[in-house]
Structures are given as C-alpha cells and as structure tokens.
Amino acid sequence: MEFDSMTICGLVLAVVICIISLLILYARWNYGFLESLGIPVAEPHFIFGSLFSTRFTPIGYRDVDLMKKYGPLFGVYAGRQPKIYVCDPDILRLIMVKDASFFDAKVALDFGDRFLNEMPDYLSNDKWKIVRGFTSPAFSGAKLRIMNYPMKKSLVEWGTRLKSSINTGGGRLEKCALDDLLFDGLTELTLNCMFSIQDNSGKFPRILKNLATPKALEYPNIKAIASSFPILLKFLPPAQLSPEPAQEFLRIIEDLVASRTAPNSPPDVIDLCIEQLKKINTPEFRKAKMTKETILFQAFNFFFSGQDETALLISAMIYHILTSPAELRIEQKLYEEIDRLWEDLEDNGGDNQFPSREKLAQSDFLQANIYEALRLYPFFTAERVCTKSWFCEKYNFTVPKGMTITAPLWAANRNPEQFENADNFDPERFLPGRKENLHTYALSSFGHGPRNCTGKPLAMEVLRVVCAYIFKNFRFHLRPDSQLIFHPDGPWVFIKHEPIYFDVTLRE
Numbered sequence: 333m334e335f336d337s338m339t340i341c342g343l344v345l346a347v348v349i350c351i352i353s354l355l356i357l358y359a360r361w362n363y364g365f366l367e368s369l370g371i372p373v374a375e376p377h378f379i380f381g382s383l384f385s386t387r388f389t390p391i392g393y394r395d396v397d398l399m400k401k402y403g404p405l406f407g408v409y410a411g412r413q414p415k416i417y418v419c420d421p422d423i424l425r426l427i428m429v430k431d432a433s434f435f436d437a438k439v440a441l442d443f444g445d446r447f448l449n450e451m452p453d454y455l456s457n458d459k460w461k462i463v464r465g466f467t468s469p470a471f472s473g474a475k476l477r478i479m480n481y482p483m484k485k486s487l488v489e490w491g492t493r494l495k496s497s498i499n500t501g502g503g504r505l506e507k508c509a510l511d512d513l514l515f516d517g518l519t520e521l522t523l524n525c526m527f528s529i530q531d532n533s534g535k536f537p538r539i540l541k542n543l544a545t546p547k548a549l550e551y552p553n554i555k556a557i558a559s560s561f562p563i564l565l566k567f568l569p570p571a572q573l574s575p576e577p578a579q580e581f582l583r584i585i586e587d588l589v590a591s592r593t594a595p596n597s598p599p600d601v602i603d604l605c606i607e608q609l610k611k612i613n614t615p616e617f618r619k620a621k622m623t624k625e626t627i628l629f630q631a632f633n634f635f636f637s638g639q640d641e642t643a644l645l646i647s648a649m650i651y652h653i654l655t656s657p658a659e660l661r662i663e664q665k666l667y668e669e670i671d672r673l674w675e676d677l678e679d680n681g682g683d684n685q686f687p688s689r690e691k692l693a694q695s696d697f698l699q700a701n702i703y704e705a706l707r708l709y710p711f712f713t714a715e716r717v718c719t720k721s722w723f724c725e726k727y728n729f730t731v732p733k734g735m736t737i738t739a740p741l742w743a744a745n746r747n748p749e750q751f752e753n754a755d756n757f758d759p760e761r762f763l764p765g766r767k768e769n770l771h772t773y774a775l776s777s778f779g780h781g782p783r784n785c786t787g788k789p790l791a792m793e794v795l796r797v798v799c800a801y802i803f804k805n806f807r808f809h810l811r812p813d814s815q816l817i818f819h820p821d822g823p824w825v826f827i828k829h830e831p832i833y834f835d836v837t838l839r840e
C-alpha cells in the first residue's frame with residue numbers, strides 16, 4: 333500500500349496533535365482539585381501552574397504578593413503539584429504542633445546523590461526519629477555553654493583581621509561586602525565550636541559556596557517547566573545542591589573520624605559521629621537503614637546549615653537599622669544597650685571580653701532587632717505532607733492524605749493580621765510590653781513542633797554573640813550602593829542575593 337505525501341503529513345500532524353494533547357492533559361491533570369476543596373486558589377497558567385508567571389520575582393516577595401491577594405490560606409499549583417499555602421498561625425499551630433501526627437512527613441526530595449539524600453528533612457520517619465534523637469542533644473544548654481568559648485575565640489580572631497583591614501585602609505574599610513565577610517567568619521566559628529577545626533585558609537567557605545551553586549541554576553526556565561514535566565529533571569544537572577563539595581567534606585569528616593584515637597575534650601561533632609557509628613550494626617539502626625553516610629551527613633548538615641542565613645540576617649538588619657527614620661533612634665538605642673552589656677563584665681560572670689550568656693540573653697533591644705530580621709528574611713518555606721486526612725474546622729474543608737502543606741515563611745511572617753505595618757522593619761514590636769500581644773505561632777522562622785529547626789538554640793546563640801561583638805567594635809556606614817536585592821531563584825533553601833555593601837570603621 334502506498335501513501336501519498338498529503339496522507340503522511342496528515343498522519344504526522346495527527347500524531348503531533350495527539351502528543352501535545354496528552355502533554356497538556358498531563359500538565360493540567362490536577363487542575364480543579366484545589367478548587368474542589370472550596371479554598372481560594374492562585375490562578376494557574378494554562379499548563380505551567382500558579383507560580384510560572386511570577387518566576388522572575390524573588391520567591392519570598394512572590395509569596396507575600398500571593399498572600400496579600402488570596403488571604404492567609406490558599407491553594408497553589410506548583411507546576412502540576414497541588415499544594416496548600418498556610419500563613420495563618422492558628423492553622424500552623426494545628427498542623428505543625430497539635431495535630432502534627434497527621435502531618436508527620438516532609439516532601440520527598442531527590443538530590444541526585446546518595447550522601448545528600450541523607451538530609452534529615454527528607455528521611456523516612458523511622459530514620460528521621462533516630463537522627464533527631466541524637467542530633468537534638470547536640471544543642472542542649474550544656475553543649476552550648478561548652479561551645480561558647482571557641483565561638484568567641486573564632487569571632488575575636490575574625491574581628492582582629494577586620495580591624496587590621498580597617499587600619500590598613502586609613503581607618504575606614506570601604507565597600508565591604510559584609511554578608512560575604514560574615515559568611516567566612518561564621519564558617520570558621522562553626523568549624524571551631526562544633527568540629528574543633530581551626531582553619532581560616534578559605535577552604536571551607538569555598539566548599540560551601542560551591543555546594544550552593546549547582547549547575548542547574550543556569551537553566552531557570554527549564555527548571556520552571558520541569559515542575560510541570562518532572563521527567564525533564566532527569567536531563568538536568570542536580571538542581572538543589574552540587575554533590576562534589578559535599579563529597580569533599582565527607583572525605584574530610586571520614587579522615588577526622590578515622591584519625592581520632594581518643595574522645596576529644598570537650599566532645600565535639602566528630603565524637604558524636606564516632607559514638608553513633610558504633611551502633612551501625614544494631615537491629616534498630618539496620619531496620620531503619622541507617623548507614624555511615626546517614627550519620628556523617630548530619631555532621632555535614634551542622635557544618636552548612638546556618639552561615640548563609642545568619643550572614644544575610646545580620647547584614648539585612650544593619651541595612652534596615654541604617655535606613656530607618658532618624659526619629660526611631662534604632663541605631664542609638666542599640667549602641668547604648670550594647671555599651672551597657674559590656675559594663676561590669678567581671679561582676680556579671682562575663683569573661684572580661686564578653687558579657688555572660690545570661691546577660692546577652694537579657695539584651696532586649698538587640699534581641700528585638702534579631703527577631704525582626706528573622707521575621708523579614710527567613711528561609712523560604714517549611715513543608716509538611718498530610719499522612720492522614722484532616723479536617724480544618726476554621727476554613728471548613730478536609731485536607732486529603734498526600735497533600736503538601738507549605739508554610740511560605742516570608743509571607744507567614746508578614747501576615748498583616750498578626751503584624752502591624754508588616755513590611756516595615758520595626759524591632760520595637762518584639763520588645764517586652766508589645767511582644768506579649770503577638771500570636772505564639774506568628775513568627776515561624778524556625779518552623780514549629782517536632783520537626784522544627786534542630787539548630788535553633790545554636791543559631792540564636794550565634795546571632796546574639798556575633799551581633800553583640802560587632803556592634804561593640806564596629807560602626808557601619810551606608811553607601812550609595814548599599815542595597816538589599818534578592819534573586820528570583822536559588823539553590824535549595826538558600827536565599828540568593830546581591831552582596832550587601834557598607835563602609836566599616838572602628839568604634840573606639
């Protein structure tokens with residue numbers, strides 16, 4: 333049988349139309365589902381979901397815009413995946429704390445690497461429980477007290493180098509990218525107080541920078557389309573984090589574990605790993621598929637979890653302090669409190685270089701500034717997956733099993749029903765007398781409940797110590813190019829932004 337060219341063209345066209353129709357059907361398969369729950373839904377693109385049209389807006393601001401348009405609870409098609417976004421603290425409390433057993437999983441995420449796939453957030457429940465069981469105690473009050481000395485030692489070394497750069501620059505360090513500088517100092521601090529590693533060669537900050545620049549970031553459009561056609565991810569390099577730097581750190585940790593003959597005094601994260609590695613053949617660890625990588629990854633997680641975010645928080649805080657209306661006197665009030673903290677160090681149990689931990693924990697104005705920066709610039713999201721269908725009384729709908737609940741943290745922390753003038757930097761809202769009026773779950777920067785941030789106590793301690801030190805020793809000055817500019821896309825949870833420049837001088 334012979335076909336003329338018209339027939340062949342017709343057949344090809346029919347096949348093409350068929351394929352396109354199937355692709356459209358596939359991408360739109362879940363459309364209508366969120367609407368059927370009776371909640372507001374962020375309008376989806378014809379095939380690329382609700383977030384495609386705003387893919388060039390920084391994620392945090394995009395979520396704030398969505399909350400302002402659709403309210404504190406709404407549905408979103410992230411590509412083809414339906415999700416419920418929650419900015420209402422009553423519902424966050426129920427989902428993350430009171431009824432957490434209905435939401436005791438996080439969204440599965442494949443990092444395309446065996447080691448990175450041991451990230452605690454995404455482990456199976458059995459494995460996560462074991463991991464959480466041995467990582468949480470690493471941040472107890474007693475452990476933080478032990479970490480306090482190496483933390484301050486690293487900080488003073490970093491500060492001494494900064495002072496010398498200021499002196500070399502004739503008393504003023506111009507165009508200092510404070511976020512980058514802090515990132516390096518915080519990495520040294522983390523290594524010293526958790527791993528007993530003293531290194532300021534720049535090797536470890538480089539590992540972290542490489543980790544956070546996966547190749548797929550170079551293809552933002554394909555990444556956006558891949559949320560509707562996940563098969564495309566198979567053809568992209570790893571999108572979340574680069575595996576090679578993680579492997580490099582793994583080898584460093586393996587060497588440290590192998591070369592340690594006796595426990596360190598005081599015990600550090602390497603000792604913690606050695607202790608857990610001894611259990612690798614126990615029935616409990618075998619049943620949960622705990623491997624050497626699972627344990628060593630937790631050390632890696634401690635190494636990289638805080639620096640980028642903490643450096644951003646402090647730099648953004650300084651930017652806001654310097655750009656706040658003069659009548660608020662934020663800078664003056666802060667420096668006055670800082671100077672009071674340093675008075676009578678011997679009498680308050682300080683170590684002559686720093687105020688005591690207890691005194692720092694009572695620094696109301698400094699902490700109010702820290703909380704306000706945490707409110708405005710947290711990581712983007714905390715997520716839970718519904719594992720048993722759950723009725724939401726307040727909004728009168730049932731969350732079906734399998735549904736992803738997203739707490740878009742920038743938006744939740746800017747909920748206008750909870751925070752007056754929510755977009756403004758106003759540390760006074762966290763001062764005694766006003767902070768008591770806030771909903772307990774209005775500030776969600778560390779997540780809530782059993783799956784919240786394990787490292788919160790350390791992160792807060794570092795923020796207090798570092799801020800107290802830098803405000804005691806340095807003064808920051810706005811420049812014409814001081815700015816907070818966020819990028820639309822970033823690796824995993826990291827918040828990609830432009831360098832945050834200031835001029836820096838010494839206070840004395």
Ligand code: HEM
Pocket residue numbers: 452453454464467633634635637638639641642645710711713714715776777778779780782783784785786787788790791
């Ligand atoms: C200012 C700094 C930090 C912020 C804002 C932050 C925030 C968060 C958030 C929002 C989560 C998800 C919580 C949830 O889903 O409810 C999280 C998880 C986690 N964070 Fe942090 N974090 C910080 C620093 C740290 C540090 C310094 C460490 C450890 C050294 C750490 C370790 C962890 C771990 C292990 C998890 C996973 C917890 C789990 O799934 O059980 N974080 N963090």
